Amino acid sequence: MKNTFQAPKGTRDFMPEAMAVRRYIEETWRRVSVRHGFLEVDGPTFESLELYKVKSGDEIVSQLFSFRDRGDRELALRPEFTPTLARMVAAQAQGLPRPIKWFSIPRCYRAEQPQKGRLREFIQWNVDFLADPTPRCEQECLMLCIETLREFGLQAGDFRIGWNNRDWLTQALTSTFVAPERVGDAYFILDRLAKLDAAGRRELYAQRQCPPREQSQFDLFAAAISSEPAAPDALMQIMSTWPQEVRDGIKAFESRIADIGLGEYCRFDLSVVRGLAYYTGFVFEVLDAKSHNRAMAGGGRYDRLIETFGGPSMPAIGFGMGDVVLEIVLRERGVLPRQLLSAPDVFVLSALPDEQPVQQILMALRRSTWDSASQRVAQAGLHAVASYKATRNIGKLLPEAVASGARVAVILAPEELARGVAKIKNLITRTEREAPLEAAALAAQVRAELQSG
Numbered sequence: 093m094k095n096t097f098q099a100p101k102g103t104r105d106f107m108p109e110a111m112a113v114r115r116y117i118e119e120t121w122r123r124v125s126v127r128h129g130f131l132e133v134d135g136p137t138f139e140s141l142e143l144y145k146v147k148s149g150d151e152i153v154s155q156l157f158s159f160r161d162r163g164d165r166e167l168a169l170r171p172e173f174t175p176t177l178a179r180m181v182a183a184q185a186q187g188l189p190r191p192i193k194w195f196s197i198p199r200c201y202r203a204e205q206p207q208k209g210r211l212r213e214f215i216q217w218n219v220d221f222l223a224d225p226t227p228r229c230e231q232e233c234l235m236l237c238i239e240t241l242r243e244f245g246l247q248a249g250d251f252r253i254g255w256n257n258r259d260w261l262t263q264a265l266t267s268t269f270v271a272p273e274r275v276g277d278a279y280f281i282l283d284r285l286a287k288l289d290a291a292g293r294r295e296l297y298a299q300r301q302c303p304p305r306e307q308s309q310f311d312l313f314a315a316a317i318s319s320e321p322a323a324p325d326a327l328m329q330i331m332s333t334w335p336q337e338v339r340d341g342i343k344a345f346e347s348r349i350a351d352i353g354l355g356e357y358c359r360f361d362l363s364v365v366r367g368l369a370y371y372t373g374f375v376f377e378v379l380d381a382k383s384h385n386r387a388m389a390g391g392g393r394y395d396r397l398i399e400t401f402g403g404p405s406m407p408a409i410g411f412g413m414g415d416v417v418l419e420i421v422l423r424e425r426g427v428l429p430r431q432l433l434s435a436p437d438v439f440v441l442s443a444l445p446d447e448q449p450v451q452q453i454l455m456a457l458r459r460s461t462w463d464s465a466s467q468r469v470a471q472a473g474l475h476a477v478a479s480y481k482a483t484r485n486i487g488k489l490l491p492e493a494v495a496s497g498a499r500v501a502v503i504l505a506p507e508e509l510a511r512g513v514a515k516i517k518n519l520i521t522r523t524e525r526e527a528p529l530e531a532a533a534l535a536a537q538v539r540a541e542l543q544s545g
């Protein structure tokens with residue numbers, strides 16, 4: 093009996109088309125990060141289990157894929173990158189040029205119940221800005237996040253960034269209706285309010301043992317959060333009871349964001365508190381503005397994490413964006429390019445009985461030239477393919493060359509071979525000319541044809 097295997101629950105196989113989509117997403121993340129002055133880093137796929145227990149929070153710890161190695165050490169596959177980054181920065185802090193602007197594109201693993209937008213293995217772009225005490229860190233992170241989404245073809249109406257500030261919210265809650273020891277419960281409730289109806293809220297209040305005053309206030313919060321766009325009156329009513337300095341802080345932040353042209357994307361959002369335990373002040377989430385997809389990205393300040401990991405006290409902020417929800421949103425908006433597999437530059441067609449001339453020409457076309465002075469490739473080889481069909485009938489092979497998207501075809505046939513030439517056919521203009529058969533000379537002529545447009 094044959095064994096049949098399936099990919100584990102919540103994982104994906106990347107066949108060529110899916111892989112091209114993944115590379116497109118990763119390369120866009122990488123390109124825009126570099127343009128914003130961030131340097132790429134990476135770390136191990138697994139870490140000691142303890143690293144995630146220190147400060148990520150119960151939810152993530154409950155989703156860990158953990159195991160013991162042969163030395164009986166407890167390890168876990170990384171569910172996120174932030175603890176690794178904090179460990180790396182804490183260990184190297186003295187020697188690192190500041191500020192630290194890093195990005196990474198790790199695969200992450202969470203034993204979640206697979207559902208739309210949530211898998212057990214996903215790719216998460218991380219952007220982190222550390223060791224700079226000014227508010228430009230928030231601004232640069234938002235700038236990069238928004239610019240990247242725009243580069244994917246999304247516009248202001250497609251997504252919105254809901255932001256909040258945990259310090260201000262704590263101040264507002266404790267000065268109005270939440271006892272200091274119940275702030276954790278209040279966050280737990282706020283994190284879930286947007287997804288619950290009245291009955292769901294009652295259940296949540298009972299579960300977190302909310303006193304009646306909290307319940308009526310959270311109902312007000314729910315009214316302010318649930319309507320789309322957020323009910324400005326309900327929000328104003330709530331905020332009118334908050335300390336002046338909190339309201340001033342919100343206004344000042346809004347105006348700084350507006351100054352750099354990001355105002356239309358960002359909105360103060362009561363329901364954004366973030367589940368991870370290490371966040372300290374500013375937090376944000378990128379939400380699909382048109383349908384109820386899960387958050388595309390989330391992040392915030394984690395000013396105490398580097399210290400917790402044995403490093404110096406250091407301001408830090410960052411966010412993570414997963415590939416899964418992003419791809420769903422790009423497809424739903426119709427902005428994912430249809431053809432992502434790269435088309436060849438040149439297609440070699442042969443009517444010759446012998447395969448070797450084709451191989452020689454492919455070799456010359458694909459070969460790069462290396463420049464030892466600059467230690468770089470001086471001239472990149474061409475993307476060159478040939479037909480693997482058995483037929484030697486050029487008329488039958490030509491449609492394959494055209495369908496491949498190649499701009500130029502090289503045609504080898506006995507009559508030309510006898511005269512020491514090959515044909516170069518421009519598949520766009522449909523013009524043909526002859527070129528010397530010798531491989532290097534032919535490759536040069538193909539390049540010239542490609543450059544002629």
Ligand code: HAM
Nearest residue numbers: 172174210211214387388389390391410411412414416
């Ligand atoms: P997070 O909110 O847990 O934050 O994840 C950020 C993003 O990763 C989510 O918005 C989502 O797009 C994606 N994501 C998370 N879990 C899954 C999953 N099971 N399947 C597919 N996608 C998922 C963090 O991880 C923080 N460490 C981000 C950060 C970086 N904060 C500061 N720096």
